Amino acid sequence: MSDAFRVTRGADLRARNSFGVSARAPLLLEVDHAAALVDALAALPAGPLLVLGGGSNLLFAGDPEGAALSLRAASRRILSDDGGHAIVRADAGADWHGFVRWTLAQGLFGMENLALIPGTVGAAPIQNIGAYGVELREFVHVVEAFETATGRIRRLPRDECAFAYRDSLFKRERDRFIVSAVEFRLSRAPAVRIDYAGVREALAADGTTAPTPVQVFDAVCALRRRKLPDPAVIGNAGSFFKNPIVPLAQAQALAAAHPGLPQFPGADADGRKLSAAWLIDACGWKGHRDGDAGVSMQHALVLVNHGAATGAQLLALARRIAASVSERFGVALEPEPRIVGDHW
Numbered sequence: 001m002s003d004a005f006r007v008t009r010g011a012d013l014r015a016r017n018s019f020g021v022s023a024r025a026p027l028l029l030e031v032d033h034a035a036a037l038v039d040a041l042a043a044l045p046a047g048p049l050l051v052l053g054g055g056s057n058l059l060f061a062g063d064p065e066g067a068a069l070s071l072r073a074a075s076r077r078i079l080s081d082d083g084g085h086a087i088v089r090a091d092a093g094a095d096w097h098g099f100v101r102w103t104l105a106q107g108l109f110g111m112e113n114l115a116l117i118p119g120t121v122g123a124a125p126i127q128n129i130g131a132y133g134v135e136l137r138e139f140v141h142v143v144e145a146f147e148t149a150t151g152r153i154r155r156l157p158r159d160e161c162a163f164a165y166r167d168s169l170f171k172r173e174r175d176r177f178i179v180s181a182v183e184f185r186l187s188r189a190p191a192v193r194i195d196y197a198g199v200r201e202a203l204a205a206d207g208t209t210a211p212t213p214v215q216v217f218d219a220v221c222a223l224r225r226r227k228l229p230d231p232a233v234i235g236n237a238g239s240f241f242k243n244p245i246v247p248l249a250q251a252q253a254l255a256a257a258h259p260g261l262p263q264f265p266g267a268d269a270d271g272r273k274l275s276a277a278w279l280i281d282a283c284g285w286k287g288h289r290d291g292d293a294g295v296s297m298q299h300a301l302v303l304v305n306h307g308a309a310t311g312a313q314l315l316a317l318a319r320r321i322a323a324s325v326s327e328r329f330g331v332a333l334e335p336e337p338r339i340v341g342d343h344w
Contacts, residue, residue, distance in 0.1 A: 004036035005029060007043060011068065016055045018118060019303075020235035021311040023060035023341070025050070027067035034073065034092075034153060034180035037146045049148075050340060051178055053092070053123035056237055061311040062341020071122060071180060076102055079183065087141055089183045092122025096129075104214055108186035110139050112217040113193060116224045118231060118238060122179040126170040127336070128163045132220055133196035137163035141185040145170065145177040153180060165267065166242050166336060192216045198223055229296050235305030236296065240318060241276040241333045248272060254329065258282070276325075276333055277301045283324045293317045315342055 011028030014020060031040045041049075048066035052058075073091035076099055080087045086108055090099050096119050100111050113134035117124075125143050129136045140158040147154050154177075162169040170177050190213045194200045202219040203211050211219070229236055243264070246254075251263055251272035261282075262275040280286065281300040288295045292309035294317070296302035303314055322333040335344055 004033060005031040005040035005043070013052075013055075013060065013064075013068065016052055016068075016070075017058060017060055018054070018056040018231035018235060018237050019059060019305050019309075019311065019314065020231075021060050021305060021309065021314070023063050023311065025064050025066075025068040029067055029069045030072055031069065032072045034071070034144075034146055037178065037180070038151050040069075041148070049175070051122075051174075053120035054095070054118055056118035056231065057123060057127055057336065058338040058340055059237060059311050059314060059335075060340050061315045064340050069178070071178070073180075076121075078106065078108075081188075083188060085185055085187055087183055087185055089181055090121040091181050092120060092179050094121040096121055096124055100217070103184075103186055104217055107188060109188070109190045109192075109213040110134075110186050111136075111184070112213045113196070113199070113220055115217045115220045121182050125161060125163075125168055125179060125182055126174070127166055128168050128171075130166070132199050132223075133193055135163075135165075137161070137168075139184045139186060140182065142183040143170070143179060144181040144183070145179045147177060149176065165245070165273075227299050228302060229298055229304060234296075235309075236302050237337045239276075239299075239301040239336055240303045241280070241301055241322070242336050243273045243276045244279075244331050244333060245271045245273050246331060250330070254331075258329075274331060279325045279329055279331060279333070280321055283321070283328055285321050285324070288317075290317055295321070311341065315339060319344075 008028040011025045013023040013025055029040055044067050050064045050068045052068050052070045071092040074093040076090040076094055078086050078088050097116050099121055100115050113132040117129050124136050143156045143161055145154055170179055192211055192213055202223055208215055245266045248270050254261055262278055264273040266273050277300045285295045286300040287297040292306040293313040294304050294306055296304050325331055325333050
């Protein structure tokens, strides 16, 4: 056993997922730095490997089949700075919200709209996290990842990461790569983005007419705290469903039948993104509860564990919600979190 990693047998994962559901891994491998991954993985038997970040984007509908891996390194630093832009690096284990706050403290701007998203830096590019009109991929310079087949660290520039809406190369080929660090290119110029619904209004309510990035950061934090339940208080994984993207003709037909349905531009001119929260709320699910599995009263997109719900019960509820939306609107919903121990 190396000082750089530790193996625990029969590891309890309840505290390692933000839903707070019971799950147990046959082995848990905790690795202090990416350089130790080759030796650490060699200590495991062959089989599937579940990489754990903050556990805020997964649902344990059952126990993982194989070992779980947690990368512990959490350093962050500025690599280069030309006065206009800087390249900053954070290890996979760094807390995402803490990292965003740190970039602002360094006078580096752009990611303030991504404040208070739970999870780690290493998980962020996998999901291509986004909020309030901003996506992570806009700032990625390089994703550093351990390639399991070759046993070496690779540096993938943004254009090689295949980023898309809540998607990436690392999500599509999750068994191929283990994200070990991410480098970002951030600006010294404080150009804020406040056009997304809610942000400008929150700032205006405070009398702010020319907001700074720090004020946008604070407004986004306040919005998220008001709209989304705190996982430390009630188990949840944030937004459970993606906003569906449908063909333009279908979006137009839905708009005619349901004038209040919010729509946004899709990835191309032939598609429109619909509000999954509105669709779910329209089907009457907001605040619904089946035992301890429920839907938040604060936000229809958020499934919650009121205490003793199992992952299987939460998944069953999610399937019922999606089926009702499909039946009423003809729109398919897809989950954001990774489902472990079952499938969608």
